[in-house]
Amino acid sequence: MLALLASLAAVVALLPLVGVAAAALSGETAAIPARDILRYGATSAALAGLVAVLTGVVGSLAAWLVVMHRFPGRDIFAWALALPLAAPAFAVAYAYADLFDVAGGLRIWMRADLGFDLPFEMRTLPGAAFILSCAFYPYVYLAMRAAFVNQSAQALEAARALGCTPQQAFRRVALPLARPALAAGVALAVMETLADYGAVQFLSVQTLTTGVVRAWFVFGSLTSAAQFALPLLGAAALLLWIERWGRGGRGYENANARWRPLPVTSLRGGKAAAAAVFCFSLIGFGLLLPAGWLAFAFLDVTPDWPRLIQAGANSLTLATAGAVVTVALATGLALGSARVPHLARLASLGYATPGAVMAIGLLVPAAMVWRLAPGAAQGFGAGLILLVYAYAARLMAAALEPVDAGLSRVTPNMVHAARSLGRSEGGAAWTVQLPIARGALLTAGLVVFIDILKELPATLILRPFNFDTLAVIADNYARDERLANAGWPALLIVLIALPAVIWLTRKIAASRPGDPA
Amino acid sequence: MTPRLTIFASLAAALSLSACGQSSEQAPAGQAAGEGVVNVYSARHYDVDQRLYEMFTEATGVRVNRIEGSAPQLIARMQSEGAASPADVFVAADAGALWRAQEAGLLAPVASDILNAAVPENLRDPEGRWFGFQRRARVVAYDTAKVQPSEVDTYEEIAGPRFRGKLCVRSSDNVYNLSLVGALIEAWGAEKTAEWARGIVANLARQPEGGDRDQIRAVGAGVCEIALTNSYYYIRMAAGDDAGDRSVTQTVKLGFPSLDGQGAHVNISGGGVATNAPNREAAIRFLEFLASPEAQTLVSQENGEYPASPNVAVPAPTSAYADFNAHPMSVAAFGPRQSEAQALMTAAGWR
Numbered sequence: 132m133l134a135l136l137a138s139l140a141a142v143v144a145l146l147p148l149v150g151v152a153a154a155a156l157s158g159e160t161a162a163i164p165a166r167d168i169l170r171y172g173a174t175s176a177a178l179a180g181l182v183a184v185l186t187g188v189v190g191s192l193a194a195w196l197v198v199m200h201r202f203p204g205r206d207i208f209a210w211a212l213a214l215p216l217a218a219p220a221f222a223v224a225y226a227y228a229d230l231f232d233v234a235g236g237l238r239i240w241m242r243a244d245l246g247f248d249l250p251f252e253m254r255t256l257p258g259a260a261f262i263l264s265c266a267f268y269p270y271v272y273l274a275m276r277a278a279f280v281n282q283s284a285q286a287l288e289a290a291r292a293l294g295c296t297p298q299q300a301f302r303r304v305a306l307p308l309a310r311p312a313l314a315a316g317v318a319l320a321v322m323e324t325l326a327d328y329g330a331v332q333f334l335s336v337q338t339l340t341t342g343v344v345r346a347w348f349v350f351g352s353l354t355s356a357a358q359f360a361l362p363l364l365g366a367a368a369l370l371l372w373i374e375r376w377g378r379g380g381r382g383y384e385n386a387n388a389r390w391r392p393l394p395v396t397s398l399r400g401g402k403a404a405a406a407a408v409f410c411f412s413l414i415g416f417g418l419l420l421p422a423g424w425l426a427f428a429f430l431d432v433t434p435d436w437p438r439l440i441q442a443g444a445n446s447l448t449l450a451t452a453g454a455v456v457t458v459a460l461a462t463g464l465a466l467g468s469a470r471v472p473h474l475a476r477l478a479s480l481g482y483a484t485p486g487a488v489m490a491i492g493l494l495v496p497a498a499m500v501w502r503l504a505p506g507a508a509q510g511f512g513a514g515l516i517l518l519v520y521a522y523a524a525r526l527m528a529a530a531l532e533p534v535d536a537g538l539s540r541v542t543p544n545m546v547h548a549a550r551s552l553g554r555s556e557g558g559a560a561w562t563v564q565l566p567i568a569r570g571a572l573l574t575a576g577l578v579v580f581i582d583i584l585k586e587l588p589a590t591l592i593l594r595p596f597n598f599d600t601l602a603v604i605a606d607n608y609a610r611d612e613r614l615a616n617a618g619w620p621a622l623l624i625v626l627i628a629l630p631a632v633i634w635l636t637r638k639i640a641a642s643r644p645g646d647p648a
Numbered sequence: 649m650t651p652r653l654t655i656f657a658s659l660a661a662a663l664s665l666s667a668c669g670q671s672s673e674q675a676p677a678g679q680a681a682g683e684g685v686v687n688v689y690s691a692r693h694y695d696v697d698q699r700l701y702e703m704f705t706e707a708t709g710v711r712v713n714r715i716e717g718s719a720p721q722l723i724a725r726m727q728s729e730g731a732a733s734p735a736d737v738f739v740a741a742d743a744g745a746l747w748r749a750q751e752a753g754l755l756a757p758v759a760s761d762i763l764n765a766a767v768p769e770n771l772r773d774p775e776g777r778w779f780g781f782q783r784r785a786r787v788v789a790y791d792t793a794k795v796q797p798s799e800v801d802t803y804e805e806i807a808g809p810r811f812r813g814k815l816c817v818r819s820s821d822n823v824y825n826l827s828l829v830g831a832l833i834e835a836w837g838a839e840k841t842a843e844w845a846r847g848i849v850a851n852l853a854r855q856p857e858g859g860d861r862d863q864i865r866a867v868g869a870g871v872c873e874i875a876l877t878n879s880y881y882y883i884r885m886a887a888g889d890d891a892g893d894r895s896v897t898q899t900v901k902l903g904f905p906s907l908d909g910q911g912a913h914v915n916i917s918g919g920g921v922a923t924n925a926p927n928r929e930a931a932i933r934f935l936e937f938l939a940s941p942e943a944q945t946l947v948s949q950e951n952g953e954y955p956a957s958p959n960v961a962v963p964a965p966t967s968a969y970a971d972f973n974a975h976p977m978s979v980a981a982f983g984p985r986q987s988e989a990q991a992l993m994t995a996a997g998w999r
Contacts, residue, residue, distance in 0.1 A: 162991055228858075234865030236892060254857040335819055335857045337999060345821045348720040349990045351748055432889070435695070490721065498728035592721045596687065596713035596734075607693045607716060612859040612881060615890065616695075 133556050137467025137474055140460035143520065144478035144527040148364065150495025151488055155357035161350030168342060172362065174256060175338040178331070179321045179366075181260035182267060186320040189264065190271025191313060193410055195301055198279040200396050202403040208410040209276075213269040213636035215417025217628035219585035219602065220266040221329030222621035225614055226421035227253045227262050228334060229428060259336040263327065265417040267320040273636070274316030278309035284391040297396055311376065318374040321483075322528075325363055325370075328486030328587045329606055339363055343487045353491055360488035367483030371476055371528070422625050429618025439604070443623055446600040449515070449590075450583040453522035454530075454576040460523050461530035461575060465538050466560050475535070479528030486588035493521045493589055514595025521589035526582050530575040537571020538564055570638065577635040581628050601627075685711050686930040689726065690739040691719035692917050696950035703946075704937045710930050719745035719823075726754050731924050736931035738778075739919035739938075742823045744830065746778040746918060747983025755920040758932055766939035770978040771916050771956050780916025780979060781938045782953035785879040785972065786828045787912050788903040789864045794873045800903040803832065803913070806874065807847025815851035816863040816872035820993035824860070824878055824915065829989035830982030831913050831975070838992060845996035856999050861885065861893075868896035874903075878915075879969060883952030887965035904972035911973030917953065 196202070197209045215223075230237060231253045242248050252258055282305060290300040306313075331338055339359050346355035398406055468475040481489060497517055504513070541564045549559035565572070587602050594603070601620040608617035686704075690697065693716040701712035715722070719740040726733050726749070738749050749755050755777040763772070763779050771780035788800045799805060806815065818825065832841040853872035863875035864882055879902060886897035904912045919938065921931040937943055944955035949963040954970055962970040982989075 162987065164991075164994060167994060232858075232862070232865065233871050234862070234869035234896070239869060252857075337819070341821070345990070347724075348718070348823075349821050349826060350987050351720075351751070353724065435698075438698075491724070494724055494728040498730070501729045502732050591717050592725055594715065596715055599716075603716075610718070611694065612861040 133463070133467040133560065135467075136463035137465075140464040140467075140523075140527070141474035141478040143460060144481055144524045146496045147489060147492030147521075147524050148477075148480055148484065150492035151357045151360050151364070151484070153495065154353050154491055155361055156354075158354035159352055160358065161346040161352035161355035163342065163346060163350070163355065168359070171337055171339045171342040171359075174336065175325070175340075175363075177256060178260055178263070178336065178338060179324050181257065182263050182324045183317045183321050185260060185264035186268040186271045187313060187317045189413060190268045190316060190320075191275045191306070191309075193268075193272050193413055194275035194279050195305070196406045196410060198276060199297075199301075199305075199393060200398050200406060202398040202406040204407050204410070208407075208414075210633070210636040211414055212272050212410060214414060214629070214632055215266060216269045216581060216636075217625050217632040218266060218418050218421060219329070219621065219624055220263055220323070220327055221333060221585075221587070221602075221606065221609070222425065222624065223266050223417070223421045224253075224259075224262050224330035224333050225605075225609060225617055225621060226424045227258070229614060230420075230424045231258075254334045254336070256336055259331055259334045262330060262334070263324050264320075265421070266330070267323050268413065268417065270319040270323070271313070271316035274312040274319070275309060278312035279305065280393075282308055282393070284393050287394055291394070314376065315374045318370040322367060322370050322374075325366060325483050326485055326489075329602075329609075333609060340485045340487050343485060347487070347491070357488065357491055360485065360491075363483070363485055363488065364480060367480050368476075370483055371479050374532075375476065418625075422622060425618045425622050429615045430622075432615045432618060434616065434619040438599070439601070439620060439623065442599045442601050442604050442620065443627065445598060446584055446602070446624070447627060449518060449522070449600060450580045452515070453519045453526070453583045454580040456519050457523040457526055457530045457579045458534065458572055458576045461527055461534045462538075462565070462572065464527070464531060465535045466564065468535070475531060479531055481525045482528035484525075489525055490588040490592045493524065493593060496520070496524075497593055511595050511598075514593070514598065517593050518590060518595075521593050522579070522583050522586065525586070525589055526579050529578050529582055533571045533575040533578065534568065537568035537574070540571075541567050574635060574638065577631050581631050581635075584624050584628050684709060684930075685713060686927050686934045687713045687734045687736045687925075688715070688739060688934070689722045689735045689737065689922075690714055690716050690919075691722055691745060692739050692741040694947070694951050696947055699950075700938070700943055700946065703943070704934060707937065708930075708933060710933065712934070719748065723749050723752055723754060726922065727752060729924075733922060733924045734926060735922040736925040736927045737919050737934050738922055739917075741917040742827060743780070743916050743918075743979035744823050744827045744983045744986050746773070746916075746920060747980065748986075749920065750777045751984075754923055756923045756925065756928075758921050758935065760932055760936060762936045763932075763939055766936075766944075766957050767918075768956065768958065770976055772918070773920070773980055774978075778918055778920030779935060779939065780918035780956045781944060782917045782947055782951070783914045783956055783974065784917070784953050785904060785912040785914045785974065786824055786876065787879055787972075788874050788905055789867050789877050789882055789900050790874045790903050791867050791870070791872075792899055792901050795903075797901070797903050800874060801905055803905045803907055804844065806876065806905060807844045807851060811851045811874055813851065813853055814873040815848065816853055816866045816875040817848065817856055818859060818863060818876075819856040820990060820998040823986075825876070825993070826986045826989045827915050827982050828876075828913050829993055830985035831907070831977055833985050833988060833992070834977060834981045835907055835975075838988070842992050842996060845993050845998055849997045864900060865893070865896055867900045879954075880952030880966075883966055883969050886968075887952070902969055906973065907975045907977075910977075911975040913977075914954075914974045914979070916956065916979050918956075 193212050197205055229235060238249060286304050287300050290304040295303060331340060342359040343356045346352050346359060464475050464478055500517060545563055546559050549563045585602055587606055590600050590603055601624045605617040605620040705711055726735050740746050757776040759776055767779045788806060790800050799810060829841060832844060860877040860881040864877055864885060866872055867875045882902045885893040907913055919935060921928060925931045941960045944957060944960045945963050947953060948955050948966050952966050954962055
């Protein structure tokens with residue numbers, strides 16, 4: 132039964148990708164020169180590389196500071212560093228592009244009154260890398276923080292006893308031991324980068340997504356658009372493999388460690404200030420500055436409140452329903468993955484697939500529904516079900532990772548005990564595995580909830596009549612070049628996501644096993 | 649309650665709450681087809697469109713269901729829905745996008761005397777599959793301190809040596825650029841247009857970035873001396889709420905280059921009736937409403953586009969920028985040239 136459930140979940144997630152592959156093999160291709168395709172590919176790779184390095188360095192450093200040091204504000208930073216998860220990357224992009232626009236108030240003032248101009252532009256490859264890193268570094272931070280919190284005190288003490296400075300102990304012992312977590316966190320950040328829909332387009336940095344959009348929108352060729360997606364799917368598969376490998380290695384290192392407090396260093400004076408400033412600036416760049424600028428620049432625009440409130444309710448409904456369904460499917464997949472191990476990996480591919488491509492793929496299952504049940508399928512409820520399905524297909528990986536991690540804490544012995552006491556496979560899952568993994572399920576639900584609030588491409592193409600989400604409204608305004616009107620809906624997304632993020636991060640910031648609670 | 653139950657209970661509560669909020673507003677399931685409804689797939693989603701829909705419902709009693717998105721997405725959706733598509737009307741803000749829907753077989757011919765009378769022949773499909781209700785010109789914003797209006801009164805001059813490194817323009821895959829270049833190919837042939845595109849690339853002050861409004865602001869900031877833009881972006885800035893944008897339009901003015909002495913390149917926003925429209929009668933009425941003088945006037949006033957009908961007076965604030973000649977080329981001519989235009993621009997190095 133569990134294998135059946137797992138297979139169902141995998142089919143749900145794989146159908147759009149099959150759709151992409153089918154589209155890639157049929158129809159007319161667009162005449163996009165190889166030179167351009169190479170340029171898009173190189174830009175995508177460079178962007179992913181820059182984001183990987185930036186998020187990797189910044190996220191690891193922040194996690195190391197917070198776990199291993201005492202400095203003013205540390206206890207707040209420990210969870211607040213993940214808050215930028217609440218800000219959609221496209222909103223961060225709107226804010227920075229506007230704030231640092233060459234024709235914006237800030238730069239005009241600098242040129243006129245200070246006599247110099249900023250030497251950088253946001254609408255460039257480095258600018259996009261900066262913006263996406265601001266938005267995605269929390270993935271690395273959270274993974275590294277968990278790794279450092281759970282690391283072995285003995286190893287660090289041994290390193291110090293052998294004459295390492297704290298810096299050397301970090302570089303030569305803690306960091307290598309945490310390498311799997313680093314790989315996992317960076318893989319998540321890079322997958323988000325590849326899948327990004329709103330931000331990179333808005334910044335007009337020409338990545339493979341540009342190729343997809345150009346093939347589809349200009350040449351009218353879904354075939355070429357889908358073909359552009361294939362290397363991205365390959366990259367996604369590779370990243371997933373890395374991520375898996377990362378999590379696979381995490382378990383063993385502390386298998387027999389006795390839990391002793393970590394050797395925490397107290398920072399003083401300049402060092403303490405530098406640590407606090409560093410952590411604060413991450414939160415500042417990732418959340419406070421962009422959200423603050425949107426608020427400052429655009430809040431005098433009076434929005435269409437009834438429409439925004441309705442859209443907010445819609446976002447909330449979809450995010451909640453999508454989270455419940457996605458977590459349920461991911462749980463089925465995780466429980467059954469012992470039987471069908473490769474399914475889980477495949478089912479995660481949707482997460483790193485560029486949004487524009489996923490939209491093409493999602494039309495395949497949608498078309499089946501629309502054509503099979505024309506009247507009912509266009510009804511409001513059916514439209515929502517289709518959307519929830521789309522979210523499950525896109526975000527399965529986001530739910531699967533925490534669920535899988537939670538379930539792996541249930542040892543086979545426990546399940547065997549339940550089975551020998553007469554429980555069925557499903558019964559053992561329901562009475563033993565799920566209750567133990569409760570926290571992980573909740574974490575997965577919140578992650579999906581936050582992701583759906585920010586989701587664009589599936590919502591744009593599949594939603595029913597007269598139905599907008601906050602992200603859709605923001606995107607439509609930004610496309611109409613009415614950025615000021617996009618400010619409010621973007622900020623509302625942040626406001627709705629923030630409580631979920633705070634709840635999530637405070638939970639993840641749980642104490643080291645063995646510490647007094 | 650156990651924690652788990654609490655979570656489920658609050659999830660359920662949240663769901664039912666927002667579901668209730670929904671039911672009063674939304675069309676009930678199955679109502680997508682039937683009397684008194686028109687289903688609009690719109691790639692044009694201005695705030696004023698919402699008011700237009702309300703006016704239509706008030707005048708006719710026909711409710712408007714809408715899905716908004718980008719034109720290619722809506723087209724892909726209509727294709728996926730096939731014969732089961734509930735779409736009655738497709739609305740888009742570019743003749744190229746309308747042509748693409750037409751080419752995909754998604755639009756049906758309409759023979760309406762009202763539409764034919766309201767929309768000039770060069771602003772609609774000869775077979776009646778789509779009609780333009782508003783016009784926009786793709787023209788030049790120039791820095792009045794550095795550029796004389798006479799220096800930008802032809803499209804050739806924009807690509808000429810006078811403006812080496814002085815031009816701002818958005819990326820080549822933008823449909824407004826595609827349509828302009830398509831029109832140039834139509835007028836000049838591919839060879840001269842390719843040379844023109846190379847001139848544009850040579851004139852770039854920076855690699856293409858941002859939208860049309862960003863180009864106008866870049867002129868204001870001194871990054872470039874001239875920019876290619878759609879007329880309504882400038883008009884919105886000049887008449888809008890943003891003080892910074894208004895002050896830009898003090899020193900940056902709108903110039904209307906002429907194509908072969910016959911006027912500026914104009915495009916349309918418009919719509920057509922879907923091939924599989926379940927509510928065809930209502931759809932035609934809806935288009936006729938969009939073509940009515942009051943609808944044209946309202947959009948023109950709120951959005952800075954020009955009415956399509958020559959006999960509808962251009963309202964303020966748009967009227968201040970309406971004194972130019974529009975090229976009489978049929979807007980049906982450049983849609984089919986989009987792919988050619990893109991290939992040509994890409995070859996010229998226009999990103």
